Amino acid sequence: MIRDCKIIKELPQGGQKTVHLAVHPSVGLVVIKRGTIKSFTSLERIKREVELLSELKSEYFPQQYHFNIDVKTKEFEIVEDFIEGKVLRDSMANFKDPKAIFSLMHFLTNGLSIIWDRNIVHRDLKPENIIIRPNGMPCIIDLGIARFLDLESLTKTISPMGPCTPIYAAPEQLINNKNLIDQRTDFFELGIITLELYLGIHPFDPQYVGNHFSIVENIMQNLYVVETTKVKRDKAIADFASKILQTQPYQRFRNYRMLKAYIDQNI
Amino acid sequence: MKVFHQTGHNIKWNIDSFNEGVGDGLIYSPINIDADKLLGLDLKLKSTGFLDPQLYLLNQAKGSIETYPYFPGNLKSDFATPDLDNDNINLAKLCIDYQLKNDFKYLVIPTKYNAENPTNYLIQCTDYFVIPFCEYAKEVNKDKKILLSVIVKGIMLTDDEKRNEILNWITGHQNVDGVYLIFENNFASKQIKDFDFLFNALRLIKILKDNQMEVHIGYCNTEALLYSLAMPDSVTIGSYENLRSFGIRRFQETDNSPMRSPNARLYSSKLLQWVDYGYIQPMKTLVENYADYFDESPYNPLTNFKPDYNWQFKKTEPYKHYFYVFNKQIKSLSEDQFDRIENLKINIKTSRNLFNKIESSVLLDDDSDGSHLQHWFNVINAFQKEIS
Numbered sequence: 339m340i341r342d343c344k345i346i347k348e349l350p351q352g353g354q355k356t357v358h359l360a361v362h363p364s365v366g367l368v369v370i371k372r373g374t375i376k377s378f379t380s381l382e383r384i385k386r387e388v389e390l391l392s393e394l395k396s397e398y399f400p401q402q403y404h405f406n407i408d409v410k411t412k413e414f415e416i417v418e419d420f421i422e423g424k425v426l427r428d429s430m431a432n433f434k435d436p437k438a439i440f441s442l443m444h445f446l447t448n449g450l451s452i453i454w455d456r457n458i459v460h461r462d463l464k465p466e467n468i469i470i471r472p473n474g475m476p477c478i479i480d481l482g483i484a485r486f487l488d489l490e491s492l493t494k495t496i497s498p499m500g501p502c503t504p505i506y507a508a509p510e511q512l513i514n515n516k517n518l519i520d521q522r523t524d525f526f527e528l529g530i531i532t533l534e535l536y537l538g539i540h541p542f543d544p545q546y547v548g549n550h551f552s553i554v555e556n557i558m559q560n561l562y563v564v565e566t567t568k569v570k571r572d573k574a575i576a577d578f579a580s581k582i583l584q585t586q587p588y589q590r591f592r593n594y595r596m597l598k599a600y601i602d603q604n605i
Numbered sequence: 606m607k608v609f610h611q612t613g614h615n616i617k618w619n620i621d622s623f624n625e626g627v628g629d630g631l632i633y634s635p636i637n638i639d640a641d642k643l644l645g646l647d648l649k650l651k652s653t654g655f656l657d658p659q660l661y662l663l664n665q666a667k668g669s670i671e672t673y674p675y676f677p678g679n680l681k682s683d684f685a686t687p688d689l690d691n692d693n694i695n696l697a698k699l700c701i702d703y704q705l706k707n708d709f710k711y712l713v714i715p716t717k718y719n720a721e722n723p724t725n726y727l728i729q730c731t732d733y734f735v736i737p738f739c740e741y742a743k744e745v746n747k748d749k750k751i752l753l754s755v756i757v758k759g760i761m762l763t764d765d766e767k768r769n770e771i772l773n774w775i776t777g778h779q780n781v782d783g784v785y786l787i788f789e790n791n792f793a794s795k796q797i798k799d800f801d802f803l804f805n806a807l808r809l810i811k812i813l814k815d816n817q818m819e820v821h822i823g824y825c826n827t828e829a830l831l832y833s834l835a836m837p838d839s840v841t842i843g844s845y846e847n848l849r850s851f852g853i854r855r856f857q858e859t860d861n862s863p864m865r866s867p868n869a870r871l872y873s874s875k876l877l878q879w880v881d882y883g884y885i886q887p888m889k890t891l892v893e894n895y896a897d898y899f900d901e902s903p904y905n906p907l908t909n910f911k912p913d914y915n916w917q918f919k920k921t922e923p924y925k926h927y928f929y930v931f932n933k934q935i936k937s938l939s940e941d942q943f944d945r946i947e948n949l950k951i952n953i954k955t956s957r958n959l960f961n962k963i964e965s966s967v968l969l970d971d972d973s974d975g976s977h978l979q980h981w982f983n984v985i986n987a988f989q990k991e992i993s
Contacts, residue, residue: 517727517728517774518773518777520777520779521779522777586769586772586773587773587776587777588769588772588773588775588776588777588812588816589812592776592816592817592818593779596817
């Protein structure tokens with residue numbers, strides 16, 4: 339498939355991957371990702387992500403078209419759907435109103451429930467990993483560190499921190515308590531995104547919390563704000579956040595059906 | 606809220622009582638009833654209840670448990686915990702198939718008892734029981750709800766870290782609908798008089814209910830009234846003391862020593878206590894209208910079998926009286942949590958006044974008096990404060 343693609347331009351991408359926008363004669367715009375496999379763990383993570391995405395076939399996730407590994411060079415190449423739209427980070431202004439935020443959470447929960455039903459936890463939900471399509475629907479990307487609860491864990495038990503983006507991580511990720519990782523971990527991350535959309539700032543930011551800790555330390559101590567001098571507290575948003583930003587997973591919603599029911603009450 | 610009979614020795618008393626309309630179902634005890642005999646019981650006795658699989662000690666062939674197809678000793682004679690690494694799926698299939706054959710209301714995932722609380726205990730329970738049971742249940746069963754057996758040790762109630770651990774574990778199993786909760790009771794007194802234990806038991810039940818799980822509490826004594834304040838789905842009534850208090854000795858093969866013979870006791874819903882019959886004789890002489898301190902029931906020895914009832918702890922009447930009275934007491938509780946709390950507080954105060962009257966002429970020991978009631982009252986106030 340990759341031979342039929344015509345490269346259009348290079349796209350910015352972090353990490354060790356090179357990313358190109360290309361066009362394929364039958365599927366249209368695609369993204370070609372190439373990179374080097376650094377270890378067995380990174381190979382396994384890529385394999386799991388690719389296999390999952392090729393099975394999902396949902397508008398909430400990018401469609402996967404091609405995956406190949408060159409054993410000699412230890413390089414991989416992936417061809418996936420190009421998602422038109424803007425990352426949530428760049429379209430936060432459209433989600434200031436509580437109703438719009440709950441509506442986004444409703445769709446995100448719909449999408450994520452597809453992987454949660456498969457016992458998979460995204461573990462890296464953040465505004466950069468959500469693309470808002472032109473029709474307003476979110477697409478969830480980068481399942482590179484997703485935890486497949488039915489498969490063997492790839493995280494070293496002795497690591498002080500589990501795989502995550504620390505400032506969007508749940509406490510159990512930050513202390514690498516692998517046994518506690520489940521869909522409720524993603525709920526916590528959604529809680530941070532919810533408050534960040536509403537307030538326009540990271541809710542655990544020490545500048546707003548009023549202390550000298552880091553964001554990560556504030557997450558561990560459960561110190562966050564639900565209002566700022568510029569944005570007044572909204573009861574529905576604050577109540578929602580206080581439920582899903584609890585330190586202990588049992589204090590959050592037990593499952594996505596409960597989460598969804600709560601969200602849907604506020605749309 | 607439902608009331609289940611926690612059955613054991615003399616299950617006939619429970620069946621008779623259930624057939625007379627007392628209780629909502631039975632919890633069956635494999636060490637006390639042969640597997641085939643249980644299979645042969647009328648379906649209407651089983652379709653409202655469930656099995657307590659009793660794999661607490663895995664390979665201890667206590668009583669009739671070895672007649673059960675899932676008893677580990679039937680898979681391998683010297684079955685030990687490490688064998689669960691390979692036999693967990695087989696064991697899950699046999700246990701679920703047996704429960705399905707009986708058509709119980711729920712499918713129950715067993716648990717293993719550990720005297721200590723090793724760090725890998727919950728991980729082992731997940732691997733050995735929860736995962737294989739849920740997977741097989743999904744394969745063969747479409748309708749029945751799944752309950753997870755959990756033995757709650759004292760430390761899991763009083764130590765924050767242990768409590769968080771057990772709660773995160775219980776609530777983390779998405780395929781489980783509820784929990785068959787068993788509080789281990791290592792107290793020397795007949796009533797639990799420990800504030801921390803009782804208060805934290807209520808908090809634990811409430812958290813599980815907040816997580817929208819069904820909560821069925823096994824091996825209850827009269828503290829079931831207290832537990833009821835956290836709005837569980839069911840509590841139990843049981844005859845002998847070892848069915849109203851969970852201790853692992855009951856499941857140990859070595860515990861074949863003759864049962865000690867406690868004095869017979871009579872339950873009073875007015876006193877919220879079981880009173881040793883040894884005090885009933887002096888009450889008869891010294892307390893005016895002494896019989897009024899006890900409830901009316903078709904089994905009350907004071908009113909139905911006088912004057913020469915032979916009090917003996919193995920006799921059926923005091924237990925059937927308890928089933929009748931306690932079931933009625935539970936069924937009369939308000940559906941509203943705050944009313945339930947206020948009513949129990951009033952009842953406790955009334956009971957303490959009644960005890961004062963009795964003890965103005967008849968002194969009672971710690972296991973027959975109202976010395977547990979102040980603890981109950983304090984627990985209720987603390988719980989009420991927390992949920993208000």
